Amino acid sequence: MIWVAVVGDWTNLIFKWILSGQRPYWWVHETHLFQNSSKPHLDQFHITCETGPGSPSGHAMGSSCVWYVIVTSALNFARSSCISSVQSFQRFHLLRSILWTAFWVIQINVCISRVFIATHFPHQVLLGLVIGMLVAEAFDHIPCIYNASLKLYLQVNVFLLSFAVCFYLLLKLLDFDPLWSVTKAKTWCANPDWIHLDTTPFAGLWRNLGALFGLGLAVNSEIFIQSCKGKNGCKTIFKLMCMTANLTFLQLYDLIEMPNHSEALFYILSFCKSASVLFGIVAVIPYCVHLLIREDERKLRL
Numbered sequence: 529m530i531w532v533a534v535v536g537d538w539t540n541l542i543f544k545w546i547l548s549g550q551r552p553y554w555w556v557h558e559t560h561l562f563q564n565s566s567k568p569h570l571d572q573f574h575i576t577c578e579t580g581p582g583s584p585s586g587h588a589m590g591s592s593c594v595w596y597v598i599v600t601s602a603l604n605f606a607r608s609s610c611i612s613s614v615q616s617f618q619r620f621h622l623l624r625s626i627l628w629t630a631f632w633v634i635q636i637n638v639c640i641s642r643v644f645i646a647t648h649f650p651h652q653v654l655l656g657l658v659i660g661m662l663v664a665e666a667f668d669h670i671p672c673i674y675n676a677s678l679k680l681y682l683q684v685n686v687f688l689l690s691f692a693v694c695f696y697l698l699l700k701l702l703d704f705d706p707l708w709s710v711t712k713a714k715t716w717c718a719n720p721d722w723i724h725l726d727t728t729p730f731a732g733l734w735r736n737l738g739a740l741f742g743l744g745l746a747v748n749s750e751i752f753i754q755s756c757k758g759k760n761g762c763k764t765i766f767k768l769m770c771m772t773a774n775l776t777f778l779q780l781y782d783l784i785e786m787p788n789h790s791e792a793l794f795y796i797l798s799f800c801k802s803a804s805v806l807f808g809i810v811a812v813i814p815y816c817v818h819l820l821i822r823e824d825e826r827k828l829r830l
């Protein structure tokens with residue numbers, strides 16, 4: 529899921545630079561389509577002022593690729609344990625209908641909300657939705673990610689970074705400013721406080737690189753192997769405790785505000801924050817839970 533989310537978001541950035549889509553909240557002020565008196569008024573909200581280009585929608589894409597992975601994985605898991613009788617086959621069909629209905633309800637809500645807050649035109653969210661599903665489907669055919677070594681994680685990170693930077697420089701060389709949309713956002717956002725540095729194209733890139741790096745470090749670490757790949761790894765109690773601890777940890781982590789007076793510092797900290805979040809939830813917390821369970825078992829034996 530993390531692979532799909534990271535590569536999906538990176539693909540979104542590249543598509544955004546290629547397609548250079550406008551966003552309604554600034555387009556409406558600049559278009560010559562309307563006479564001054566017939567210009568529609570678009571309400572802006574604190575999450576309206578996205579600073580990247582509009583097409584395809586990053587939120588629609590992120591949501592569709594991640595939920596696609598969740599639904600298809602759950603169905604694969606259920607299919608393998610439900611093929612024995614007619615009754616379980618019917619149950620599987622029911623589960624499939626429920627999960628896909630939930631998938632579409634979520635996607636439709638995400639798409640409508642992005643259009644409602646004037647950050648996207650409808651075709652941009654639809655494009656995001658479709659590309660997100662395609663990225664997720666593509667990863668279904670790349671099984672090597674499950675056993676990827678740290679070296680592969682680093683190589684993919686270097687590739688993603690260098691491709692994005694080279695593409696950025698190429699656009700600059702062609703006299704096209706890849707950050708044109710940031711200027712538009714700053715000009716037309718109704719409230720300067722609603723312009724967030726974490727929505728800029730490079731902030732997303734560094735966040736994603738950090739996440740993949742953190743995941744690579746975690747799944748190749750000794751503590752991950754001892755905890756998640758060990759005998760505790762398949763216990764339900766271990767999984768439940770990890771989930772609870774991780775969700776609490778993520779809520780607390782979200783409270784950490786990053787200084788945004790310097791862009792470079794913000795990007796470096798974004799990288800470090802995502803890397804440490806992934807390392808924390810994939811390796812450190814499961815290891816602590818594993819120690820806790822082991823200690824409990826030891827006490828019970830005594």
Ligand SMILES: O=P(O)(O)OC[C@H]1O[C@@H](O)[C@H](O)[C@@H](O)[C@@H]1O
Binds near residue numbers: 728
């Ligand atoms: O294109 P949307 O739906 O407005 O989404 C923008 C978001 O797109 C994501 O891809 C970026 O990582 C975020 O930084 C950005 O805020």
